[in-house]
Amino acid sequence: MPRFWLGLTLGVVAVGVGGAYWWERQLPQRLEQAVARGDLEACLRYGSQLEALRWLGGATHGEQGSCRRRRARLLWDEQQWAEALQLQLQLVNSSAGTAPDRQRLIAWQEELQQRALVRYRDGDLDGALALLAAMGEDRRADGTSVGDRLRQGWRRNRLQQDRALVLVGQKRWFEALDALNRIDHPWWKTRSAPLRTQVEKGIAGLDRDHMEHDAHGSLAHSVPSADLDREVRRRIEQGMDEWRAFQSACGALGGRVVEAGPESACQR
DSSP: OOOHHHHHHHHHHHHHHHHHHHHHHHHHHHHHHHHTTTHHHHHHHHHHHHHHHHGOOOOOOHHHHHHHHHHHHHHHHTTTHHHHHHHHHHHHHHHTOHHHHHHHHHHHHHHHHHHHHHHHHOOOOOHHHHHHHHHTOOOOTTSSSSHHHHHHHHHHHHHHHHHHHHHTTTTTTHOOOOOHHHHOOHHHHHHTHOOOOOOOHHHHHHHHHHHHHTTTTTTOSSHHHHHHHHHHHHHHHHHHHHHHHHHHHHHHHTEEEEETTEEEEEOO
């Protein structure tokens, strides 16, 4: 009985190996026929099988590389980004891959990233992340992917606009202007433009109030108000708070801060 089962097992293995060997010999011809009739799906299927049976000692045929190359190009033209990149990567990592194949893979990845950045600048964060997902750059555990950086930039700009909205409600105009000046995304700049107009009107109203107070004999600036206002704004844009910006601007214009009750002025 042991000899019987051993013989049976060896027979089954021999039949299996023989069948695989026979099929491996058939594959090159089938691969060439698929290429001749332009059947890329069959070509890829036979090519993958041929590569899997290389342990039998058969030669690797360039047709499978050609099929992957053409199929990847077709997928890319159809904007099936993920499938095209995956197939091109398989080609690069196979024995049929060439230096131009690797260069094309890099070029496609760079093009897809540029497309994602354009969508991001246009305000389509989700669309940008979808493109980056096709190349595995939408998210990483350590937060270093392109998609992670885009999310951070988007969140930072949104928070600055939200901060400006709160400050406008409190009529803290210069601080609101500082928040708006920190917005660096084109789409968020456009979105916050009406808020900036409101802030500028609020600051202009402060200037009129100062002029009215001065006309009624209140504490006045002897330093030109226009110069003082310009210097204060410039410092706020650089990150100073409103009071420090006023003190610094006054000193830069050759004045000193004079306080009288609740009022302060820059006088020479």
